[in-house]
Amino acid sequence: MSDDATDLEDRVAELEATVRGLTEELVDAGERIRALEAELDQPPSTDALRQARDQSAIEPADDQPADGTDADDTEDDATTDDTDDSGLDDIIVA
Incomplete structure (x- = not known):
C-alpha cells in the first residue's frame, strides 16, 4: 500500500504544479x-487621425484619372497617337 500512497502523492504533486502553471498563465x-482593452478605450492619436485624413485626400475621385491629369489631356494624346504616319494602320495602339 505504500507504493500506492507514493504514486498518489506524486500524482497530486504533478497536478498541483499543473494548477500553479495554469493559474500563472491565466493571470498573464x-x-x-x-x-488591450485599455488601448481600445483610448481615443486615436493625432498622428493616426492625420494619416487617415491624408490617406483619404490622396485617393483620387472616381471621375478623374489617378495621375491627376484631366480627361481632356488624355483625349488629345489619343488623337496624336492615331495620326502617326508610320505606315502601320492595321495596328491599334492602346
Whole structure:
C-alpha cells in the first residue's frame, strides 16, 4: 500500500504544479486582456487621425484619372497617337 500512497502523492504533486502553471498563465492572459482593452478605450492619436485624413485626400475621385491629369489631356494624346504616319494602320495602339 505504500507504493500506492507514493504514486498518489506524486500524482497530486504533478497536478498541483499543473494548477500553479495554469493559474500563472491565466493571470498573464488577464493582464494582456486589460492592456488591450485599455488601448481600445483610448481615443486615436493625432498622428493616426492625420494619416487617415491624408490617406483619404490622396485617393483620387472616381471621375478623374489617378495621375491627376484631366480627361481632356488624355483625349488629345489619343488623337496624336492615331495620326502617326508610320505606315502601320492595321495596328491599334492602346
